[in-house]
Amino acid sequence: MRNHRGKNKYRESLNERKILLVATGGISVYKSVFLVRELIREGARVRVVMSESATRFVTPLTFETLSKNPVRVDLFDQRDISSVPHVELASWAERIIVAPATADFIAKMCAGIADDLASTVVCAARCPVLVAPAMNDGMWINPATQRNIETLRGDKRIIIQPGSGELACGDIGKGRMAEPEDIARRIIDSFAGERKLGGTKVLITAGRTEEDIDQVRYVSNRSSGRMGFALARQAMNMGAEVSLIHGIVDLPAPEANLVKRVKTAVEMKEAVLELFGDCDLFFMVAAVADYTPALSKEGKIKRDKDILTIKMKKTDDILKRVCKMKSKSQRVVGFALEADGGGQNAMKKLKEKNCDFIVLNMIGERSGFSVPTNKITIYDESGELLSTPVITKEEAAGIILKELLADRE
Numbered sequence: 412m413r414n415h416r417g418k419n420k421y422r423e424s425l426n427e428r429k430i431l432l433v434a435t436g437g438i439s440v441y442k443s444v445f446l447v448r449e450l451i452r453e454g455a456r457v458r459v460v461m462s463e464s465a466t467r468f469v470t471p472l473t474f475e476t477l478s479k480n481p482v483r484v485d486l487f488d489q490r491d492i493s494s495v496p497h498v499e500l501a502s503w504a505e506r507i508i509v510a511p512a513t514a515d516f517i518a519k520m521c522a523g524i525a526d527d528l529a530s531t532v533v534c535a536a537r538c539p540v541l542v543a544p545a546m547n548d549g550m551w552i553n554p555a556t557q558r559n560i561e562t563l564r565g566d567k568r569i570i571i572q573p574g575s576g577e578l579a580c581g582d583i584g585k586g587r588m589a590e591p592e593d594i595a596r597r598i599i600d601s602f603a604g605e606r607k608l609g610g611t612k613v614l615i616t617a618g619r620t621e622e623d624i625d626q627v628r629y630v631s632n633r634s635s636g637r638m639g640f641a642l643a644r645q646a647m648n649m650g651a652e653v654s655l656i657h658g659i660v661d662l663p664a665p666e667a668n669l670v671k672r673v674k675t676a677v678e679m680k681e682a683v684l685e686l687f688g689d690c691d692l693f694f695m696v697a698a699v700a701d702y703t704p705a706l707s708k709e710g711k712i713k714r715d716k717d718i719l720t721i722k723m724k725k726t727d728d729i730l731k732r733v734c735k736m737k738s739k740s741q742r743v744v745g746f747a748l749e750a751d752g753g754g755q756n757a758m759k760k761l762k763e764k765n766c767d768f769i770v771l772n773m774i775g776e777r778s779g780f781s782v783p784t785n786k787i788t789i790y791d792e793s794g795e796l797l798s799t800p801v802i803t804k805e806e807a808a809g810i811i812l813k814e815l816l817a818d819r820e
């Protein structure tokens with residue numbers, strides 16, 4: 412079991428958040444290299460756009476190596492004709508941080524100028540934009556720069572004030588770019604309004620179980636762990652304290668506050684029963700075997716029969732069990748995977764097990780197990796609450812959590 416409860420509270424707080432760094436041409440662009448490292452440490456996904464001038468100070472390769480993503484500079488560099496780079500980058504980003512922001516770039520932002528990739532991406536942004544100015548103190552106190560900063564504030568840009576001290580030019584004064592850790596902190600803080608699950612303890616199960624037939628063979632299913640992991644990440648992004656119990660999975664598990672790995676249905680049940688009492692919200696996403704071989708054999712079953720019969724016995728129903736234990740304030744969400752008669756079966760499951768919500772996934776080409784997409788319908792005791800087209804599992808996770816929050820309000 413990995414337990415991260417003791418960690419610095421800012422660790423992983425940008426878990427999978429998409430941050431676009433726009434680096435413009437000031438000497439302090441070298442500090443933005445450390446900023447990228449800091450953001451990656453916090454768990455963010457980082458992409459970088461540089462102005463032409465910025466590349467005179469630090470090479471794109473440095474940012475590419477640290478961010479593990481290609482760096483874009485040229486507005487007309489159409490590597491991928493299926494998308495327009497400035498629009499794609501702007502809509503990808505959840506936050507844009509302009510660091511360093513030169514006096515020139517700040518002026519361009521104010522005027523809405525879009526004459527290179529960096530300025531065009533910022534102009535096309537719909538997400539919050541943070542700006543970390545860096546310049547010589549003369550440039551900083553220049554009335555035009557100060558006017559521009561006020562304009563940006565009025566435009567709801569978040570200004571990260573420069574500090575005072577020795578400047579790159581040797582002068583002492585105000586204009587030093589804020590330190591990378593402080594900029595990272597401001598980016599983290601900018602998500603605070605979205606932390607609607609702050610103080611909420613969420614328990615999630617994900618992945619599949621494996622039931623041994625003998626020492627080399629097992630019975631399992633095709634669950635990849637994606638849906639549960641997406642929920643864990645979204646819940647963490649919304650400020651929840653997340654405990655994750657996962658069976659066998661195809662992907663690395665997110666670094667939740669507590670991560671427990673299990674193999675069999677019995678281990679899954681024990682882990683859930685151990686942690687359930689301490690959670691506010693429980694998501695039973697894991698695909699736990701309904702049946703397990705009645706007698707798992709030592710060694711290896713011989714290939715000496717034409718027809719082999721393996722007796723299976725029913726496993727314990729974890730969802731039903733926890734629903735019997737749940738207190739008035741706890742909410743339990745079950746997941747159902749159906750091939751047909753989905754709605755009726757989902758409502759039957761909800762009533763039989765007495766859970767608060769059922770999320771139905773239909774088995775389909777782009778929905779259900781082993782694919783990154785899903786098509787979900789959410790039910791509560793009153794019936795169907797909402798239904799989605801095929802969407803990513805990340806999107807599905809967001810919709811599920813939003814629906815539960817609406818129930819709490």
Ligand SMILES: Cc1cc2nc3c(=O)[nH]c(=O)nc-3n(C[C@H](O)[C@H](O)[C@H](O)COP(=O)(O)O)c2cc1C
Nearest residue numbers: 435436437438462464465513514515516545546547
């Ligand atoms: C050595 C050197 C250092 C510079 N440092 C800064 C700086 O810290 N801040 C700034 O606003 N401009 C600085 N400049 C000026 C910018 O590079 C210049 O205004 C450029 O046009 C900015 O282009 P951009 O905003 O497209 O990146 C510096 C120029 C040089 C040659």
